[in-house]
Amino acid sequence: MFSMSCPNNLPKTSWIILFLAIYSYCIFVLCTFYYSEKTPEYKSHPPKPNVKMSWNCSIPPSKTVLPDHPRAAAQDQLKLSNQSSVTVILIWTWPLGHTFPLSQCPPLVDSSHCFFTLNRSMYSVAKAVVISHRDVWSHSQLPQGPRPPNQYWIWFSLEPPQYLKNLTIMDNFINMTMSFRADSDIFTPYGWLEKSDEKENFTIPQKTRLVAWVASNWKAKQRVEYYTELKKHIKVDVYGKGHLDLPRNQTLQTLSTYKFYLAFENSVHEDYITEKFWKNSFLAGTVPVVMGPPRKNYERFAPPDSFIHVDDFSSPQELASYLLSLEKDDQKYQQYFNWRSSYKPVKNEKSWVTEYCKVCKALKEAPSYRTIPSIAEWFI
Numbered sequence: 001m002f003s004m005s006c007p008n009n010l011p012k013t014s015w016i017i018l019f020l021a022i023y024s025y026c027i028f029v030l031c032t033f034y035y036s037e038k039t040p041e042y043k044s045h046p047p048k049p050n051v052k053m054s055w056n057c058s059i060p061p062s063k064t065v066l067p068d069h070p071r072a073a074a075q076d077q078l079k080l081s082n083q084s085s086v087t088v089i090l091i092w093t094w095p096l097g098h099t100f101p102l103s104q105c106p107p108l109v110d111s112s113h114c115f116f117t118l119n120r121s122m123y124s125v126a127k128a129v130v131i132s133h134r135d136v137w138s139h140s141q142l143p144q145g146p147r148p149p150n151q152y153w154i155w156f157s158l159e160p161p162q163y164l165k166n167l168t169i170m171d172n173f174i175n176m177t178m179s180f181r182a183d184s185d186i187f188t189p190y191g192w193l194e195k196s197d198e199k200e201n202f203t204i205p206q207k208t209r210l211v212a213w214v215a216s217n218w219k220a221k222q223r224v225e226y227y228t229e230l231k232k233h234i235k236v237d238v239y240g241k242g243h244l245d246l247p248r249n250q251t252l253q254t255l256s257t258y259k260f261y262l263a264f265e266n267s268v269h270e271d272y273i274t275e276k277f278w279k280n281s282f283l284a285g286t287v288p289v290v291m292g293p294p295r296k297n298y299e300r301f302a303p304p305d306s307f308i309h310v311d312d313f314s315s316p317q318e319l320a321s322y323l324l325s326l327e328k329d330d331q332k333y334q335q336y337f338n339w340r341s342s343y344k345p346v347k348n349e350k351s352w353v354t355e356y357c358k359v360c361k362a363l364k365e366a367p368s369y370r371t372i373p374s375i376a377e378w379f380i
């Protein structure tokens with residue numbers, strides 16, 4: 001509509017008029033931009049391309065208008081805006097040492113009016129404090145000092161109970177939960193299926209090998225025992241430390257050449273279905289043989305004919321002979337891919353930032369009062 005080119009060879013008066021026009025337009029754009037940046041609503045809309053182009057004919061954007069450092073952004077936002085309309089979300093520690101850009105929520109996650117920070121000086125103005133359990137294992141590591149009224153403490157874990165110490169230190173402190181458990185206040189699964197609008201034309205990757213397993217932790221007794229018995233009856237290629245090498249950038253390609261993948265979880269826990277299922281099996285284009293929660297639990301997240309469950313067989317030997325029968329029967333094997341004509345697997349790739357960003361929307365929908373007397377009682 002308004003083309004922002006900067007022409008050169010024009011008569012003098014036209015030049016001045018043009019200059020004035022462009023100058024006032026740029027001021028106008030700057031002001032709109034500046035103003036809209038102050039209202040958090042802006043955050044949910046990407047700037048329009050023509051607004052960006054206008055920088056070309058004016059002074060470069062100042063730091064105050066477009067802060068690029070997340071902490072600077074938080075400071076500016078708080079200073080510039082009406083404080084009571086901004087929701088400050090304090091991330092108590094980086095989860096397991098993973099850092100991520102605080103001000104870059106994915107477009108599909110509503111993060112308007114929210115501000116994420118790691119600055120503990122903002123504790124007293126924070127609407128919520130997100131506490132990653134793996135990074136906090138004693139009372140002294142929890143926020144100290146008087147707790148602001150109406151503040152929510154949000155408990156976060158992507159790990160099952162057996163990897164969490166001291167759950168009871170959270171007793172009578174927590175208001176909301178965030179985890180892989182579907183009944184959490186904020187559900188943060190390892191992956192999910194997306195319904196396709198059109199019929200997907202999925203091509204089964206070429207198969208040259210039979211069963212793969214990637215194992216790094218040999219202490220999970222149940223699955224190691226199962227594997228030990230299974231391998232007596234069917235060849236299983238094991239990747240991981242002390243076994244076959246699997247470079248990170250070749251994981252999917254390598255696993256895609258197998259007909260089956262052993263998606264054995266290290267802990268059997270409700271809804272605990274990890275990247276072994278979503279990435280190593282589904283994204284790689286292979287059929288998962290699962291060990292974990294019961295079949296019914298898996299079926300809440302994936303079609304019944306998308307996986308094979310060890311519980312469907314009375315013994316590892318029986319499972320082995322079923323897999324061997326599928327090896328010889330292409331038509332039957334291909335039925336494990338029928339679901340792919342209407343669903344696409346998604347692994348939560350940028351998981352940390354996506355999960356933390358969900359806190360914003362959850363706070364908007366949270367009851368004004370809620371408290372969880374015991375995390376342990378719910379989670380274990």
Ligand SMILES: *[C@@H]1O[C@H](CO)[C@@H](O)[C@H](O)[C@H]1NC(C)=O
Pocket residue numbers: 056
């Ligand atoms: C300004 O516009 C010119 C020509 O349209 C383009 O080549 C240049 O990359 C632009 N500069 C910036 C900073 O966008």
Ligand SMILES: *[C@@H]1O[C@H](CO)[C@@H](O)[C@H](O)[C@H]1NC(C)=O
Pocket residue numbers: 082083084085
């Ligand atoms: C800030 O916003 C609240 C409601 O969102 C309003 O009641 C208050 O008057 C505003 N304060 C200022 C200084 O604008």
Ligand SMILES: *[C@@H]1O[C@H](CO)[C@@H](O)[C@H](O)[C@H]1NC(C)=O
Pocket residue numbers: 071119120121122
């Ligand atoms: C943390 O926040 C406080 C209070 O808003 C501010 O004075 C301080 O400069 C901030 N620290 C950092 C490192 O941003």
Ligand SMILES: *[C@@H]1O[C@H](CO)[C@@H](O)[C@H](O)[C@H]1NC(C)=O
Pocket residue numbers: 137138139140165166169
């Ligand atoms: C559990 O919490 C208590 C009380 O804060 C603390 O003394 C203890 O060291 C913690 N235990 C572990 C294993 O961290």
Ligand SMILES: *[C@@H]1O[C@H](CO)[C@@H](O)[C@H](O)[C@H]1NC(C)=O
Pocket residue numbers: 198199200201
């Ligand atoms: C799948 O294939 C059909 C027929 O060849 C085609 O009409 C359709 O557009 C394809 N769908 C996708 C998502 O590629």
Ligand SMILES: *[C@@H]1O[C@H](CO)[C@@H](O)[C@H](O)[C@H]1NC(C)=O
Pocket residue numbers: 247249250
């Ligand atoms: C994988 O990464 C290694 C080293 O980082 C590199 O040498 C190799 O070419 C990469 N392979 C592929 C298929 O990208």
Ligand SMILES: *[C@@H]1O[C@H](CO)[C@@H](O)[C@H](O)[C@H]1NC(C)=O
Pocket residue numbers: 150151152153172173174175368369370371372
């Ligand atoms: C959160 O839980 C604490 C401890 O039970 C309670 O004091 C506080 O009022 C709760 N906050 C909200 C917003 O429900």
